[in-house]
Amino acid sequence: MTVGTALVTGASRGIGRQVALALASEGWRVLSGVRDPESAPSGTQAEVVDMADPVSIAALARRLRVRNERLDALVNNAGVYDGPARRIWDVNVLGPLRLTRALAPLLARNARVVMVTSSLGQLSAQPASLVKRLSNPQLSLTELERLAEEAPGGYGASKAALNAMARLFAKEFKPRGILVNAISPGWVRTDMGGPGAPRSVEQGAASVLWGVRLPPGGPTGGVFEDGKAID
Numbered sequence: 304m305t306v307g308t309a310l311v312t313g314a315s316r317g318i319g320r321q322v323a324l325a326l327a328s329e330g331w332r333v334l335s336g337v338r339d340p341e342s343a344p345s346g347t348q349a350e351v352v353d354m355a356d357p358v359s360i361a362a363l364a365r366r367l368r369v370r371n372e373r374l375d376a377l378v379n380n381a382g383v384y385d386g387p388a389r390r391i392w393d394v395n396v397l398g399p400l401r402l403t404r405a406l407a408p409l410l411a412r413n414a415r416v417v418m419v420t421s422s423l424g425q426l427s428a429q430p431a432s433l434v435k436r437l438s439n440p441q442l443s444l445t446e447l448e449r450l451a452e453e454a455p456g457g458y459g460a461s462k463a464a465l466n467a468m469a470r471l472f473a474k475e476f477k478p479r480g481i482l483v484n485a486i487s488p489g490w491v492r493t494d495m496g497g498p499g500a501p502r503s504v505e506q507g508a509a510s511v512l513w514g515v516r517l518p519p520g521g522p523t524g525g526v527f528e529d530g531k532a533i534d
């Protein structure tokens with residue numbers, strides 16, 4: 304018997320791969336969002352998606368809709384640290400926004416959505432102009448999308464925007480019992496984190512998995528690491 308169906312983006316390597324493998328080993332049916340279908344971890348199903356490409360995201364959503372998929376968990380994990388700001392905001396912010404929006408009708412009642420964030424996204428560490436826009440009580444997903452089109456900053460700023468996105472989707476999905484949180488894995492030894500990082504991939508994945516395993520009525524709209532609020 305499957306526990307549920309989960310879609311994990313960036314499942315080819317690093318934290319996403321570990322999250323996908325852990326869920327599959329617990330009996331979840333795991334859809335691995337990957338750019339190269341050969342890179343999906345064994346025991347999971349490859350779903351090709353390029354998170355920087357709106358056409359690719361729409362195509363994935365259409366395929367899942369046609370198959371009548373219902374998602375019990377969505378882990379927006381794919382991310383980039385380096386490169387042009389435009390690319391960082393496309394993958395780290397617009398990708399999760401477009402994918403979560405496109406998959407909203409497929410999310411099961413009481414589903415869990417995790418946005419994989421970073422402690423570098425802490426609001427207090429961002430420039431005042433960005434803090435003002437992200438903490439505006441009138442902020443909407445449309446406004447956040449507009450902000451992301453400007454790509455105002457680098458990695459940390461993109462994760463601050465992702466945290467705000469988790470809060471906005473949490474509000475939108477609350478009537479359906481869907482819990483949406485931004486979760487930091489800590490500094491982890493992956494291609495992104497480098498070999499000198501203090502945490503193993505398993506530790507990073509455990510922090511993220513906490514958001515998938517939340518009990519009904521658990522926290523929503525927050526930013527967490529290892530189950531503790533961090534922002």
Ligand SMILES: NC(=O)c1ccc[n+]([C@@H]2O[C@H](COP(=O)([O-])OP(=O)(O)OC[C@H]3O[C@@H](n4cnc5c(N)ncnc54)[C@H](OP(=O)(O)O)[C@@H]3O)[C@@H](O)[C@H]2O)c1
Pocket residue numbers: 312313314315316317318319336337338339342352353354355356379380381382383384394419420421422487488489490491492493494495496497500
């Ligand atoms: N490692 C850390 O210390 C750390 C700390 C805080 C937060 N995080 C966050 O944790 C998440 C995973 O990081 P990681 O350390 O596991 O990174 P990683 O080892 O560099 O892996 C990145 C993953 O994202 C995927 N990806 C990148 N661009 C993509 C695109 N355009 N479309 C689809 N997938 C794409 C990669 O797929 P390909 O194999 O196809 O490139 C890969 O699966 C990221 O959101 C990152 O910001 C990491």
